[in-house]
Amino acid sequence: MTRSRTMPTVYVETYGCQMNVADTELMLGHLAAHGYTRTHAAEAADVILLNTCAIREHAEARVLGRLGELARLKRRRPDVRLGVTGCMAQHLRAKLAERAPWVDVLVGPDGYRRLPELLRGGDGDPHVALRLDPSETYADLPVARESGVRAWVTVMRGCDRFCTFCIVPYVRGRERSLPGAVLLEQVRALARAGVREVVFLGQTVNAYHDGVWDFAELLRRAAEVPGILRIRFTSPHPSDMSARLVDAMAECPQVAPQLHLPVQSGSDRVLGGMGREYTVAEYEALVARLRARVPGLALSTDVIVGFPGEDEDDFAGTEALVGRVRYDSAFLFKYSPREGTRAWKWGDAVPEAEKARRLQRLVALQESISAEINRRLVGAEVEVLVEGPARRTAGWMAGKSPQLKTVVFPGPAEPGDVVRVRVEAATSHTLTGRRVAT
Structure with a gap:
């Protein structure tokens, strides 16, 4: 590792869900306590970590592609320590060792405590911490x-x-x-x-x-x-x-008043195959109870299309459920077989083209529902917690409503301010308006 600076620097790229974002903050806090400082430039870092996701094959393919890019950096700067952390390190240890032998450190989700020790290790075979620990919560580690x-x-x-x-x-x-x-x-x-x-x-x-x-x-x-x-x-x-x-x-x-409530499918047969432990009727009864108790509740969900054995009737049930529940937004995915899961041995029976067709239909349905829900807010006032400048329009600010709607409006305002905005326009993803004097 380069010693030209007093404190070694670490660069982290995060892939996947919010849990990985939180784990990155955990790793950075732990490394800071051991003398590391964060950099946002991979080229200048002493340590490069890819904090990875294994939920879908596409996420793993992105990381493998990125490791190929970093191999060139490693050839130019062989003293750089390169690590793969998180779910993909746990899931694909053998493949990573074969496909990316230039990786120095492999650390699974329960091995972050050992990161400083592993990064101090010498050259040679990857230094690994891949044992699952049923007692590890990292409750005592600092978070950056x-x-x-x-x-x-x-x-x-x-x-x-x-x-x-x-x-x-x-x-x-x-x-x-x-x-x-x-x-x-x-x-x-x-x-x-x-x-x-x-x-x-x-x-x-x-x-x-x-x-x-x-x-x-x-x-x-x-x-x-x-x-x-x-x-x-x-x-x-x-x-x-x-x-x-x-x-x-x-x-x-x-x-x-906002809840992400994954449903995954609108077919009882598919839900049974997925091991989800509820029926469509039970899920809808829960939605009704939530909406009765929490006025103005915004709901989002996850749906997988093309699960093994899903036929056109099953998919029609999912379309019908999405139409009945009327989610504010949804994360919609094609089924991705994961080696090691129970469904892996069932193969990938639904053709890729059919999965893509079903996904396209569901996306179109959900986009229309989201747009209609948001258009109903035009003319209403919403409370906005300001997060920072809007991405696309200079001088505008962006924030979130209690229902997690993205709201953009002309500044000035500061992050952390709570302002009221009258909605003047809406798309399926964004509300646009102007501040209301209070």
Whole structure:
């Protein structure tokens, strides 16, 4: 490793979900405590880490392509330490060793504590930390969060659900929750630092239980912290949406009226094959209870098309469900076989062209629903938590409504401000308006 600077520098690229964003912040905090400083320039870094995702094949292909690019950097600067961390390191250790032998360090989701030690290692075979640890929560490690108005707080790690299509339990291990007292102190510290919104994270976040508090109690305690304007959480499992949790959402004003509630399919037959543990009717009954208890609730979801055995009737059921529930937004995916999951042995029976056709139809349906829901807000006033400058228009600002709608409006305003905006135009993704004098 280069020693021309007093403190070695580390560059991290993050792929995948919010859990990976939070894990990157965890790694950076841990490395900072061991003398590393962050850089945003890979060319100048002493250490380059790719924090990876294994949910879909496309995510892994992107990382393999990036490792090919970094091989050229490694040839020019052989002293650079190159590491692959996260789910892909856990899932594809053998493939990475074969396809990218220039990688120095492989660290799975339960091995981040060992990163400083592994980075100090010499040349040769990759230094690895890939053992799943059922007790590791990193509750005692510092986190280097990006400054801003929103912060991610990981409340639990792992997953016990074992949906047949999902690799997560195999690469992140079994569920374990961080102590509630530790999490509450994190929220207090964030409030003192000026954070206005916290997002609780977990693979099945509403399965949280530290032995004393369940997730509903954690929400209620966090809602009492002065300075925190909004609390969100992702991603819950429908089967863990208890009455206590719905009550907490309804009774705590700080809990935002917005919920990401993955459904995956609108066919009971496909849901059974996926191991989702609920029926379409049970899911819709839950949606009805949530909407009755939480006025103005915005719902989003995940849907997979082309799961093995999904026929046209099954897909029609999914289209019908999306039309009935009328989600504000949705993350829609083609099924991607993951080696090691139970569904892997069933093959990829639905042709790729048919998966693409179904996905295109569902995207068109959801886009029309999202646009219609947002157009109904034209003329209304919405509360906006300002996040920063808008991406496309100089002098404009952007922020989020309580329902997680992106709202853009002419400045000036500062990140962290709470302003009221009258909506003048809407697309399926964005609301545009002007500030209302208060």
